[in-house]
Amino acid sequence: MIAVLSGCAGEGTGTTDDESEAPTKFALFMTHMSNAFTIELSDAVKAQAEELGVELTVNDAGQDVAKQISQIETAVNQGVDGIIIEPVSVDGIIPAVQMAKEAGVTVVIVNQQISDPSAADAYVGVSNADGGEMEMTKAAEDIGGEGNVAFLLGPMGSDAQIGRSEGYQRVLDKNAGINKVFESTAEWDTAKALSLVENWLQAGKNIKAIVAQNDGMALGALKAVEDANLQDSIKIYGLDATPDALAAVKEGRLTATVSQSTTAQGTEAMKACYAIANGETVDSEILVDFTLITKDNVDDFL
Structure with a gap:
């Protein structure tokens, strides 16, 4: 289901070889949590975080870009190792992404790309x-x-x-x-x-x-x-x-x-964020597939 379509992202900066300092704190920033899609995406990230044995805090911006920026700034100041962002605005959150990177925090964008993809470590989502x-x-x-x-x-x-x-x-x-x-x-x-x-x-x-x-x-x-x-x-x-x-x-x-393979997006975003925070290299763009669903094939998805 996953199609890797682009080059490699840089290594995370917030980790060391000391196992006791391995990254354990992550945060997810959602545009909102008011429909089935965003809930499924968030649940997928949470499930993968649990499988990896790390702490994950979920934030709901309520479709307010200023609120999402504030949430990101708070998480960075609290010392998270990596963040996953479903951005409210393609332009508006760039300063917050840059601030997080300057602080040595791994940044993965999920589902909706930002206007400057190079500002983050990786993008996981769709075209x-x-x-x-x-x-x-x-x-x-x-x-x-x-x-x-x-x-x-x-x-x-x-x-x-x-x-x-x-x-x-x-x-x-x-x-x-x-x-x-x-x-x-x-x-x-x-x-x-x-x-x-x-x-x-x-x-x-x-x-x-x-x-x-x-x-x-x-x-x-x-x-x-x-x-x-x-x-x-x-x-x-x-x-x-x-x-x-x-x-x-x-x-x-x-x-x-x-x-748009929602669960796969969330799962791969958490995997990528954890890997980069651990100093591993992942592709800078990981895209999942779309599938058209009609009455002819809907039983395959129910």
């Missing part, structure tokens, strides 16, 4: 543009390459929002018959997506598909569409392969979702 392209390609095929499509985006400026939007645009560039009639952020939130789509449906734009950048928003869109009794005419697509989305795919209510 978000590829995931967006996979999701949108399926939608384009299902509607025959023409018709009105609406897009639910993640928090603006996040790596996932930027990358998945880029992937969508790759497909739109090849399908002149598809019209983007609505595009707005629902910030990964199901309730916000529900409200947005309710408003879109009242505009009478004859939407053929709604493509969401995560499953939570896709499920919000699904509720709005079903409440309006339009489920037979509007197809809905998500990304993350969360349990609720997989169940909806199996029931034929959600057309498709995309797995």
